[in-house]
Amino acid sequence: IHRAQCLCISSKAKNVPFGGFTQxxxxxxxxxxxxxxxxxxxxxxxxxxxxxxxxxxxxI
Ligand SMILES: [Zn+2]
Known part of the structure; x- marks a missing residue:
């Protein structure tokens, strides 16, 4: 579980292929x-x- 603004799920790392967050x-x-x-x-x-x-x- 993340907060909506967490970088883990909002900033796309270079090594994450397309669809890394939503597929x-x-x-x-x-x-x-x-x-x-x-x-x-x-x-x-x-x-x-x-x-x-x-x-x-x-x-918080
Ligand atoms: Zn997080």
Missing amino acids: RSYKKICCDQLDSLIDNLKSEGKKHKCCQKCNPDKI
């Missing part, structure tokens, strides 16, 4: 409520990790 095997979900996003993942039986760079689980 391939990861499903992308945008949400403005972290709790409901995590509830949704749990209800689908999915695990999540929070990005260590943007710390979306910490209130």
Whole structure:
């Protein structure tokens, strides 16, 4: 899980081929409520990790 403004998902690195952020095997979900996003993942039986760079689980 990233914050929307996290560089990990918004700045395109040179070595990331086309489609690196929006295609391939990861499903992308945008949400403005972290709790409901995590509830949704749990209800689908999915695990999540929070990005260590943007710390979306910490209130700023
Ligand atoms: Zn991040």
